[in-house]
Amino acid sequence: MPSELPLPRSAAEALDAADPLRGFRDRFTLPEGVLYLDGNSLGALPAHTPAHISRMVEQEWGGGLIRSWNEAGWYDLPRGLGDRIAPLVGAAAGQTVVCDSTSVNLFKVLTTALRLRPERRAIVSELGSFPTDLYLTEGAAPAHERRLISRDGDTLRELDELLDQDVAVVLLSHVDYRTGRLQDMAAVTELIHRHGALVVWDLCHSVGALPVRLDACDADFAVGCTYKYLNGGPGSPAFLYAAERHHDRAEQPLTGWFGHADPFAFEPGYRPAPGIGRFLTGTPPLLSLAGLAAALDLWQDVDLGALRAKSLALTSLFLQLTEPLGLPSLTPAEPSERGSQVSLRHPQAYPVMQALIERGLIGDFRAPDVLRFGFTPLYLSHAQVWDAAEALRDVLATGVWREPRFAAAAGAVT
Ligand SMILES: Cc1ncc(COP(=O)(O)O)c(C=O)c1O
């Protein structure tokens, strides 16, 4: 085990001095002494969010009461916030809504897509993708044949082999939650379309981590979380994208009154709203939407090109600094093939991560042997990346992780 890192901390500090995004850190509230490398699981708290939520609670709920549905714009918020996320995912207005969880939205778009290809009886997804995606292909397509591509293989070649006249829908993660591998959205979408199938993209680990180009890539449907890189707050509602060309024929299965063409007519039968509104289902969680609205105020000021450049600088620096530690990396070495995380393997990853957390470096453990570190360009500095690499070097060099208090606790959230 090396006794020091291959670069001095001053090299990282020099990169910070030239960082165009460095001012964003002050717009977050983060505890002193914590190196937070888990923003890919739960984003940090924007400093103005508590005041924004308090104002909404006191003025709009407390003062406005039921009138706020109209006067404070509550009713339009799912569409309005969708249009504010749209530039982050490369979507023109009117194709994105904020509602429900990513899992629920996956069910809606998978079922919609399957109904657009009724004669086809197979669905393709990825082995090792985030489990909810796999579970929902079972739930949405119980009678379809399920075909799987591998996580780390040549996606275009594997898809080319699996796609035929029978495949209705392909569900893929833009960035893999475990390895951080980034798919080529344009090439993959084009291949899927060439075979007559539709694509659903899971953007949970790419939105807010890198520029996404849904319209330019001709994507059909997409979903994503807002509580990770977007910093909307724990459990903040997800978003759903449906390309405009599918709206008129889209039959989503959760036909609640918020997706009705005229909800306050209280008609007995369902008539879908025109456009993206038909993907809504029930009353939105306004308090959670307030947290997301505050976070999106901050995103208005972010240059996505600078975000991507810094993200790659941070992940490249961490890979370079930790390379001498000898832990195999699951994350592609080629920058253009990675999202904004680094995943390193260690046979005792759970106690190693617990020891790191005790030292103030918060990352996460993913079974069976992955130390996962998320790099959020808005609130992480290069010097902190150096500190994180040093913490990892030290925990491994001292073997402190072997102490019994770091052993796995059954059932813990990781
Ligand atoms: C890739 C991916 N898809 C879906 C989800 C699930 O989202 P939710 O639990 O918000 O439905 C997550 C994270 O939880 C995820 O990482």
Ligand SMILES: Nc1c(O)cccc1C(=O)C[C@H](N)C(=O)O
């Ligand atoms: N949504 C989560 C939760 O409710 C508890 C713990 C973790 C999460 C996550 O988001 C995990 C995350 N999707 C992942 O990539 O592992």
